[in-house]
Amino acid sequence: MALGAFIAGVAIGGSEEGHAIGRVLHPMRDAFTSMFFLSIGLLVEVTWAWMPVNIMTALGILVVNTLVVILILASLRINLRTAVMSGIILAQVGEFSFVLATAGHEYGILTDFNMQNMIVSIIITMIVTPTLITFAPWFAERAAPVVRYILPIQRWYDRRVQRDPGLPPLVGGISGPVVTIIGGGVLGTNVGRVLGRTAIPYCILELNGANVARLRESGCTVVQGDMTDHEALERAGILHASVIIIAISDHTALAQGLDHIRKLRPDAMIVVRTRYARDSDVLLNRGADVIITEEYESSIQVFVTVLEHLGVDPDVIIEHEDAMRASRYGLLARLGSVKNDDGQRS
Structure with missing residues (x-):
C-alpha cells in the first residue's frame, strides 16, 4: 500500500492537475507529515551501547551516497566542484527509506537489530543534512582537486581536453x-x-x-x-x-x-x-x-x-x-x- 501511494503521488505530482491537487491537500500535509515522523519516532529504541555502530552506519551511508553521485556526474562530464557539492547535498537518506525498511523487517529481511540500526542511522543523516548543505560549497571547493586525480573518468576527460586544439583562429x-x-x-x-x-x-x-x-x-x-x-x-x-x-x-x-x-x-x-x-x-x-x-x-x-x-x-x-x-x-x-x-x- 505504501509503495502504491508513493507511485501514485509521483504520477499525480507530474500531471497537469498536480498543482490543483496540491492546493486541496495542503491543509492536511502538515498533519500527515507530523503523524509520519511521530510514528517513526515511536519505533526508535535508542541503545547507547550501540550508538557508535549507528554513527558509523550513518557515516557509511553519507560517504557511499556522496561517492555514487560524484561518480555518476563525473561520468557525465559535469564539473567536479558541482559533482562534489551535489553529492554532499544528496547524501542523506529520504523518508521513503523508512517504508522500505519496515517492509524488509516485516518479511524477515532485516532483523530487529538491523531495523533499529537503520532507523537511527537514517535519522542521524537527516539531522546532519542541513549542516552538510551549509558547508557543501566550502568543502566542494577544497575536495574537487583531490577527486580530480582519484577518479579515472575525470583524468581521462582532462587528458582529452588538453589534446583539444584550443581556440579557433582569431581575427x-x-x-x-x-x-x-x-x-x-x-x-x-x-x-x-x-x-x-x-x-x-x-x-x-x-x-x-x-x-x-x-x-x-x-x-x-x-x-x-x-x-x-x-x-x-x-x-x-x-x-x-x-x-x-x-x-x-x-x-x-x-x-x-x-x-x-x-x-x-x-x-x-x-x-x-x-x-x-x-x-x-x-x-x-x-x-x-x-x-x-x-x-x-x-x-x-x-x-x-x-x-x-x-x-x-x-x-x-x-x-x-x-x-x-x-x-x-x-x-x-x-x-x-x-x-x-x-x-x-x-
Whole structure:
C-alpha cells in the first residue's frame, strides 16, 4: 500500500492537475507529515551501547551516497566542484527509506537489530543534512582537486581536453581573445554575438554542456569549464583578455572566481553582472571594476516603460534615467577609486 501511494503521488505530482491537487491537500500535509515522523519516532529504541555502530552506519551511508553521485556526474562530464557539492547535498537518506525498511523487517529481511540500526542511522543523516548543505560549497571547493586525480573518468576527460586544439583562429592577428565572457546564458550569448559582428575576438567560458553545444552550433567561440578552475580559465584565454565579463548565478563561485581572476589579471577590466544591489560593495572589494545590477536595471526599465505609456516627453524620461544611473553607478565608481587609492588592488 505504501509503495502504491508513493507511485501514485509521483504520477499525480507530474500531471497537469498536480498543482490543483496540491492546493486541496495542503491543509492536511502538515498533519500527515507530523503523524509520519511521530510514528517513526515511536519505533526508535535508542541503545547507547550501540550508538557508535549507528554513527558509523550513518557515516557509511553519507560517504557511499556522496561517492555514487560524484561518480555518476563525473561520468557525465559535469564539473567536479558541482559533482562534489551535489553529492554532499544528496547524501542523506529520504523518508521513503523508512517504508522500505519496515517492509524488509516485516518479511524477515532485516532483523530487529538491523531495523533499529537503520532507523537511527537514517535519522542521524537527516539531522546532519542541513549542516552538510551549509558547508557543501566550502568543502566542494577544497575536495574537487583531490577527486580530480582519484577518479579515472575525470583524468581521462582532462587528458582529452588538453589534446583539444584550443581556440579557433582569431581575427586581427591576435593570439587570444580581447574579451573573455564567463557564463553562456542570455547575457553572455548576446554580448558574444555583438562582439563577433564587430570583429572583436572573444571567448565564452560555460559550465553547462548543453549550453556549450548550443553556443557552438550558433558559431560562438566557447570553452567548457568552471571559472574556479585555473586550467579552464587559461583555455578560455583569460591571460590575453583585456576585458573580462562575468555573468553567472552561482554567488559562491562568483566570489571565489573573482578573487582568482583578479590575481591572474590585475590590469584587466572586470565587469560583473549580479542579481542584487546589496552584493555590489562585496564584489567591488573582491576586484570588480564595474557592477551591473539586475534589480536596479529592471527598476529603471519599469519606470521608463510606465512613463512612455503615460506620454511623458522622451527627453524627460532620458533625463530621469541618466540621473538614476548616475546616482547608483557614480557611487560605485567612487568606491572603486577609493579602493585603488588605498592600494588594495594594483
